[in-house]
Amino acid sequence: MALNESQSVNPALVVDDVVKRFGRGDEVITAVDHMSFDVAQGEFVSVIGPSGCGKSTLFNIIGGLLSDYEGAVKIGEERISAPHPAVGMVFQEESTFPWRTVIDNVAFPLELQGVGKSERMDRAHHFIDMVGLASFEKAFPSQLSGGMRQRVSIARTLVSQPKILLMDEPFAALDEQTRLLLGDKITQIQQELNQTTLLITHNLTEAVQLSDRIVVMTYRPGRVKRIVRIDLPRPRTSDVVGSDAFGHYVAEIWNDLREEASRGMADSESAASRRAAHG
Amino acid sequence: MAEKSGPSFLRRNGPELFGALSLLAAVLVFEALVRSGIVNRFVIPPPSDIVLAFERVIVEENILGRFRDTAVEMVIAGFAAVGVGVPIGAFLYRSALWRRAMEDWIGALAAAPIVLAFPLFLVLFGRSPKTIIVMGFVHGLAPIILKMVEGLASTRPVLINVGRSLKMTSSQMFWKILFPSALPVIFTGIRLSWTFVLITIVGVEYLINLGGLGQLINELAERYDLPGTYAGICFVVLVSVLFFVILERVESWLQPGR
Known part of the structure; x- marks a missing residue:
């Protein structure tokens, strides 16, 4: 049987017919509606959709932070219903601990696992080096820029060597140039570690720059609209954004997204009108 | 250059x-x-008279002994308020029912002029330093409890999610994320608390004419020695400054990155 774009030969993560509803009775809102896709070992997959389409809900389900859902998110044969050691999460908001230095932030998961001090410092040092912050080990987050702090969070997640790296719009608060350069860093790390990665984003260029496949979501309820394979050459850098092929993918996915984004915008405007009408 | x-x-x-x-x-x-x-x-009195009165107050009024008495009462009451207030605050943060039931009462305790209840405490503990310390402790308790609850509750949800994603136990979550995150607010509570403690201690010393700097101010005022009275008040300010400098050092030692 031939595989379609939503299936992989050797999936590290399977999202199988996942449904998540919030509220009760007449007020039920379906945030995620029968979503299915998977991520192969070493693959970089992005989930893209307009604001409010249920991306963050999906992130929380895969990360085990939301356990009450229908369907299954599986790692191997195990259904996820709580945070799983195989999944390392990077959050949208800045999440470093301000009272810890960079190295202590990165070594934090190893400290919880009871790894000895010299080993955890060695491992933390390795990942700090990998994200390009070697000269900032003793600095506190307050002394770093937003992009540097997000790199600390990524190093802190990678230090546990998770099977799957799960990121929720990690560059959302950064400017476009920093975002492109951090994209390069992520691509480099992902290729170096052959890291299975699932990125949740609303940024089209970021998704095309980084991904092997992109899952396009519909606006409310969040369903899989289409899965696009990105056949841009690897190793890949941000130089790719100038290529014709890149532009072609961006235009193609935008065609799919435009309708959903327009629905989202219309929905927000009518909600704002209702609020204004009710004073 | x-x-x-x-x-x-x-x-x-x-x-x-x-x-x-x-x-x-x-x-x-x-x-x-x-x-x-x-x-x-x-x-x-003219400030120059107050400055001249310092020598007299130091030499004739056993200022060091009185300073020590007030400082010791302050340390005992202040640390007792921290030692009791922090666990109570942590408990109230955990228990929504108790928090909703008690928060207003504790707020009222913080605003109450406890110093006026000194006759009750005199009956309970006698005319002794115990009365002064207990009254200071009671008045200093509420700000620490309230700020402890506020500090823990204001921990950024993303930090709690980091802890959850790392499968931290509730004890690890408290000691490694909630408590350090709440420290700046807790220290604000301690500063408020110690202000209340000092006001109460000096006030009760003054009212029951016992102990350290409060009693000295009472005696000097009774003698109508105004420069001496104001010099005594300056020493109370010195106690306050001393404690706040120490607290500031401890705070920056505990929170180096902030």
Whole structure:
């Protein structure tokens, strides 16, 4: 049987017919509606959709932070219903601990696992080096820029060597140039570690720059609209954004997204009108 | 070189220098107002008389012993308030029912003029330092409890999610994320608490005429020694400054990155 774009030969993560509803009775809102896709070992997959389409809900389900859902998110044969050691999460908001230095932030998961001090410092040092912050080990987050702090969070997640790296719009608060350069860093790390990665984003260029496949979501309820394979050459850098092929993918996915984004915008405007009408 | 050191010295020490000069200016204005008769010297003595009274108060009034008495009462009551208030605050943070039931009462306790309840405490604990310490402790408790709850509750949800994603136990979550995150707010509570403790301790010493600096101020006021009274008040301010400097050092030692 031939595989379609939503299936992989050797999936590290399977999202199988996942449904998540919030509220009760007449007020039920379906945030995620029968979503299915998977991520192969070493693959970089992005989930893209307009604001409010249920991306963050999906992130929380895969990360085990939301356990009450229908369907299954599986790692191997195990259904996820709580945070799983195989999944390392990077959050949208800045999440470093301000009272810890960079190295202590990165070594934090190893400290919880009871790894000895010299080993955890060695491992933390390795990942700090990998994200390009070697000269900032003793600095506190307050002394770093937003992009540097997000790199600390990524190093802190990678230090546990998770099977799957799960990121929720990690560059959302950064400017476009920093975002492109951090994209390069992520691509480099992902290729170096052959890291299975699932990125949740609303940024089209970021998704095309980084991904092997992109899952396009519909606006409310969040369903899989289409899965696009990105056949841009690897190793890949941000130089790719100038290529014709890149532009072609961006235009193609935008065609799919435009309708959903327009629905989202219309929905927000009518909600704002209702609020204004009710004073 | 000299050109560079000038502005950097001002940038570093400017605020302190400005503060000291403002204080000096206020003292000189009062001196002028009192000496010119605009302010009655039987209400406020000239600041120069207060400065001259320092030597007399130190030599004749056992100021060091009284300073020590007030400081010891302050340390016992202040640390007891921290030791009891922090666990109560942590408990209230965990239990929504207790928090909703108690928060308003604790807020009311913080606002109450506890010092006026001294006759009750005198009956319970007698005319002894115990009364002073217990009253200071009771008044200092509420701000720590309230700020502990506020600090824990204001922990950024993303940090809690980081802890959850790392499968932290509730004890690890408390000691490694919630408590360190709440520390700046807890220290605000301690500062407020110790202000209440000091006011209560000196006030009760004054009212029951027992112990340290409060009793000294009472005695000097009874003798109508106004410069001495104001010099005594200056020593109370010194106790306050001393504790706040220590607290500031402890705070920056515990939170190096903030």
